[in-house]
Amino acid sequence: DAGITQSPRHKVTETGTPVTLRCHQTENHRYMYWYRQDPGHGLRLIHYSYGVKDTDKGEVSDGYSVSRSKTEDFLLTLESATSSQTSVYFCAIRTRAPIDASGRSSYNEQFFGPGTRLTVL
Amino acid sequence: AQSVTQLGSHVSVSEGALVLLRCNYSSSVPPYLFWYVQYPNQGLQLLLKYTSAATLVKGINGFEAEFKKSETSFHLTKPSAHMSDAAEYFCAVVHYNNNDMRFGAGTRLTVKP
Numbered sequence: 762d763a764g765i766t767q768s769p770r771h772k773v774t775e776t777g778t779p780v781t782l783r784c785h786q787t788e789n790h791r792y793m794y795w796y797r798q799d800p801g802h803g804l805r806l807i808h809y810s811y812g813v814k815d816t817d818k819g820e821v822s823d824g825y826s827v828s829r830s831k832t833e834d835f836l837l838t839l840e841s842a843t844s845s846q847t848s849v850y851f852c853a854i855r856t857r858a859p860i861d862a863s864g865r866s867s868y869n870e871q872f873f874g875p876g877t878r879l880t881v882l
Numbered sequence: 883a884q885s886v887t888q889l890g891s892h893v894s895v896s897e898g899a900l901v902l903l904r905c906n907y908s909s910s911v912p913p914y915l916f917w918y919v920q921y922p923n924q925g926l927q928l929l930l931k932y933t934s935a936a937t938l939v940k941g942i943n944g945f946e947a948e949f950k951k952s953e954t955s956f957h958l959t960k961p962s963a964h965m966s967d968a969a970e971y972f973c974a975v976v977h978y979n980n981n982d983m984r985f986g987a988g989t990r991l992t993v994k995p
Contacts, residue, residue, distance in 0.1 A: 792981065801891075803972055803985035804926070811981065819982065851925055855981075868914040868933060868976055871983065873925035 764788050765874035767852050773880045780839040782877050784852030786832075792855040793835040794819075794871060795827060797848040804851065810835055842881040850877045884909040884975045888986035896994050901945075901960040903989045905973035908954065915956045916974040917947055920988075926972065932956060943967070968993045 764787035774780050784793060792811055796804040796819075806819030808827040816827050824846060826838045839846055853871040889904040907913055914933050918926040930941025937949040943966075947958045956973060970990045976983040 794981070794983075801987050803888075803987045804974075805985070806982060809981045817981070820984075870916055870928045870931050873918075873927075875925050876923075 765852060765854055765872060767850075767874040767877050769877060770875065771878045773882065774842055775882055776843060777841050780842050780879065780881075782837045782850055782852075782879070784835040784837070784874060786835075786854050788854075789832050790854040790856050791832075792857070792871075793829065794853040794855070795825075795835065795837045796851045796853065797821065797846075798851060798876075799848050807837065807850075839879075842879075844881050846879065847881045848879060850879060883982065883984065884913060884977060885984050886915075886973045886975045886986040888971075888973050888989050890989055891987065892990050892992065894992040894994060895963045897965055898962050901958070901963045901967065901991065903958040903971050903973075903991065905947075905956045905958065905986060906954055907956060907973075907975045909975060909977065911977055913975045913977060915947075915949060916976075916983075917941065917945070917956075917958050918972045918974065918985075920970045920972065922969075929958070929971075963991075963993045965993050965995065967991060 766785045768783045794809040795807040798804050805821045810816045810829045828836045852874040855871045856869045858869040885908045887906045916931045917929040920926050930939045932949045940946045945960045970988045972988050973986040
């Protein structure tokens with residue numbers, strides 16, 4: 762358990778309404794991620810953050826925005842929800858790996874939150 | 883960009899039988915590879931990871947995977963399936979210098995009594 766919570770856990774909303782999902786961590790990890798999970802697609806990266814106010818786009822970022830004003834919180838916003846955004850959303854964190862003897866940084870695994878099931882009607 | 887392909891969206895085995903879940907990756911540089919498991923209505927949990935040390939990686943719950951560069955594969959195995967292994971399994975790949983982890987579509991494992 763990496764101290765990750767997501768809220769809300771379930772949400773039903775109408776097309777065209779704004780929605781914000783929250784990811785909260787308790788261990789001050791630098792890297793945070795938002796994924797969506799859909800049948801047949803596995804998990805796909807929406808946005809990620811590598812520090813406060815430092816974010817970047819992932820594979821499926823269209824229609825989503827993020828903000829990180831504090832280390833512990835990473836918010837995902839759907840400005841105007843569409844039915845295609847019905848999905849299960851997962852937040853993840855990653856600790857920074859040490860530099861190995863060759864000077865290369867290893868890659869620590871990501872730890873995932875419990876998920877938020879979003880339905881857009 | 884890197885990618886993974888998981889062969890077989892559903893695998894069914896009998897309790898006590900060998901589990902083999904296949905994962906092939908595509909990457910232009912040495913990758914880091916991961917296997918995650920997801921139980922119903924839960925998040926993903928790490929089973930094991932390959933980060934360029936030993937090519938045979940042992941994970942939790944008796945699972946292991948072997949990195950084979952010549953075959954670009956990272957198949958997951960377990961000698962004897964248990965009913966509690968029924969879940970969905972995801973293979974993932976990432977490069978050391980980026981944050982864009984790519985997941986396979988997943989393989990659902992069913993274990994028959």
